Amino acid sequence: MHTDDEVRSRKQxxxxxxxxxxxxxxxxxxxxxxxxxxxxxxSLWVPDHFFPWAGDEKGTNLEAWTxxxxxxxxxxxxxxxTLVSAYAYRNADLMAETERENIRxxxxxxxxxxxxxxxxxxxxxxxxxxxxxxxxxxxxKGESVEQIQPDMIIPTGKRKGxxxxxxxxxxxxxxxxxxxxxxxxxxAAHADFGALQNSEVPGARPCRS
Numbered sequence: 345m346h347t348d349d350e351v352r353s354r355k356q357x358x359x360x361x362x363x364x365x366x367x368x369x370x371x372x373x374x375x376x377x378x379x380x381x382x383x384x385x386x387s388l389w390v391p392d393h394f395f396p397w398a399g400d401e402k403g404t405n406l407e408a409w410t411x412x413x414x415x416x417x418x419x420x421x422x423x424x425x426t427l428v429s430a431y432a433y434r435n436a437d438l439m440a441e442t443e444r445e446n447i448r449x450x451x452x453x454x455x456x457x458x459x460x461x462x463x464x465x466x467x468x469x470x471x472x473x474x475x476x477x478x479x480x481x482x483x484x485k486g487e488s489v490e491q492i493q494p495d496m497i498i499p500t501g502k503r504k505g506x507x508x509x510x511x512x513x514x515x516x517x518x519x520x521x522x523x524x525x526x527x528x529x530x531x532a533a534h535a536d537f538g539a540l541q542n543s544e545v546p547g548a549r550p551c552r553s
Contacts (some may be wrong), residue, residue, distance in 0.1 A: 358386040362427065365406040366396035370414070371408070377418045387423040388415060392430050447522055470498055470508045471516035479513060480520070489513050 363373060380388050392408040394400055408426045415424050436512045471479075475496055480491050493510050 350541070360387040360389060361385050361422075362389045362391070365390050365403070365408065365411060366393065367399055367403045368406070369404070370406065373411070377415050379520055381419040381421055385422050387425065389427050390427040392428050394433070450523055452540070455549065470501075470503065470512045471496075471517060475508075476516055476520060479517065482515075489517075 363376050363380070365373065377388060390408050390411050391397075393405055394407065396403045398403045408429075412424055412426070426504055479489070479492055479496070483489070493505055493513055496507050496513070498504055498506050498508055
């Protein structure tokens with residue numbers, strides 16, 4: 345048996361909806377979005393295709409990024425997004441700017457969530473900087489994460505002396521890649537968080553030309 349507190353402390357499942365944009369009309373899609381919003385689903389997604397992938401290949405298929413703006417105008421609660429974004433036919437600078445903004449917003453959200461829980465420094469990472477450097481060096485020599493993982497030992501904390509999971513190493517590599525690609529996005533999030541802590545409103549950030 346689980347206590348009420350234990351049940352409440354568990355993460356709630358999130359329910360997402362995908363709405364097909366092919367062989368449809370804007371009015372039908374708008375009605376579907378409004379219903380998704382009314383029912384309280386967590387997120388709403390649309391495929392990124394220029395042409396229908398099933399049925400009549402010359403049929404109607406509404407463009408994904410344009411639909412995102414329309415979805416935002418018709419809904420108030422769900423997170424919106426494309427299942428993928430096909431970078432081959434997108435503006436590379438715009439996609440990079442969008443990714444920077446996403447990283448800034450997600451970092452800021454994490455800082456705010458931690459602050460509400462009274463945590464300002466974060467918990468020690470399972471993968472330390474020294475461990476990450478070792479992983480990067482061995483990966484550069486052609487070793488896989490699965491080969492490296494058994495040799496990694498967590499130096500501190502509850503799991504001291506154990507090896508981190510393969511998933512933890514992949515997460516650390518992904519975070520490192522983000523920081524390497526968009527360091528200014530991380531810095532901007534910390535600057536905005538500092539402004540919020542000082543009751544200042546962060547200003548709008550211009551897009552890069």
